Amino acid sequence: MAVITTGKRVQWTIIDVIVVVYALVPVLWTLSLSFKSKATIGDGSFIPKEWSFQSYLDIFKTDDFLLALVNSIGISLIATAIAVVLGTMAAYAIARLDFPGKTVLVGFSLLVAMFPQVSLVSPLFSIERSLALFDTWPGLILPYITFALPLAIYTLSAFFREIPWELEKAAKMDGATPGQAFRRVIAPLAAPGVFTTAILVFIFCWNDFLFAISLTATTRSRTVPAALQFFTGASQFEDPTGQICAAAVVITIPIVLFVLFFQRRIVAGLTSGAVKG
């Protein structure tokens, strides 16, 4: 195992290249379309023959994209913050405390994780209209929190099980209440897991399309994934392809940054939450 032959190295390099091409081609294609000039956008070539920033300038010309971007960022951040706080509390209790109803809660959040979201679209549409939540930020934040919670609870309770709990005991020995032990000792230790969970939850909220398109009607709360299809170009006769791609690139940037900087954590978070020995 210690010696890696050149043949093996070449073999693995080829396989790696295949994986990289597989993963990046659709992304590079969107990037390429976003940089093509209006004259060459329909030429079918994978690499732009004429480079242009026009599409990027165009999407910021009107308020539509900017408002959608603000909605996306605001709604995703608020939903992530709330889901992570509630998830942390529940996961701590599940991983550490003995209380009646724990099994029920674990089973119930599993149910929510499997829940077909489209089944909620009709009733939520009706309920939110009568509560004046339709087409508002809270109207989207609520379902996002709900469906992010199982993810948060599973990932976090998996992380929490890895924490050296003797420290908690020591704190209790020194007279801390369970609540204090949670806040002062365990929370700082749990921060990396909480951070990873926040990334996963944010990606989930950022990605949503079904709720975004069913529970919004105007730029007041429409997020970018839902807004993309309303791009019509500067005039009615203009092809919006370039602008859609430019907007797509903009909302892909945070994902690429997360992946580049936190690859290890994301992999750990996704695998620990789902499968255990």
Next chain:
Amino acid sequence: MSQTIDTARPAHRAKAKPVLSEGKRAERRLGLLLCAPAAIVMLAVTGWPIIYSVWLSLQRYDLRFPGKQEFVGLANYGTVLSNGYWWTAFGTTALITVVSVVIELVLGMALALIMHRTLVGRGLVRTVSLIPYGIVTVVAAFSWKFAWTPSTGYLATLMGSDTAVLTQKLPALSAIVLAEVWKTTPFMALLLMAGLALVPDDLLKAASMDGAGAWQRFTRVMLPVMKPAILVALLFRTLDAFRIFDNIFILTGGSQGTGSVSMQTYDNLIRGLNLGIGSTMSVLIFIAVAVIAFVFIKVFGTAAPGSDSGRR
């Protein structure tokens, strides 16, 4: 749900029941307190609406004719279940689910093995394969759509630009499956990789000593050890694929019989404004998903993930 919890807990509780110490009681109180907000939110946003949905499904309720709302019993179910479009959508959804999950399992296993074993660029491979997982589905769907658009797209150019792939049923379905597979294979691979990490190296070495070839080591040693991980990955991906919406919405808009059940529900609600029929479909999809989950958990014995979380 989990044997370990069900059998271990009553004994545990019986021991604790007679006298609950002050600390024990405080612990219980704190546990309930910490879980309450999460439980309440999940219950309020899923439990109540699904019950409301059942009630709506028993009504004639068309927002275009709000005066005509009345209780019609199971008539909506009759309407939906005798409708050809519903069954086409159901068949399409089932087909897309089965085909894409099977392809994802094979590709995901290959990718998991690559991520687990590669000798060069392990970090690079892992980082890059997280991009399809993280990217917004709608963004990826637009990329595929433009790639298949005649004359604009590189794939259309590659295939000969006179055929519009997305306007014929079978090619369009293949394009949808391709988009779905591209997006979710890395997730499948990550779940499988977690299972792969559980395969003891010693066991593989021993098998190799005994003369097992690479394929035999894979089928006889690795697959059995990975079985729980594979089943969990399959369960999650099957349920997820059954809900397919984003890709179809962008790629074909559900034309040429490529609409899924989720698309049908959306169309009835938002475009048709028919809450009664929309809710009926919601309930039917809920039942279908429940059946799939039941089959996986009871028939295949998939261990529900997180079910061992009561272990201390």
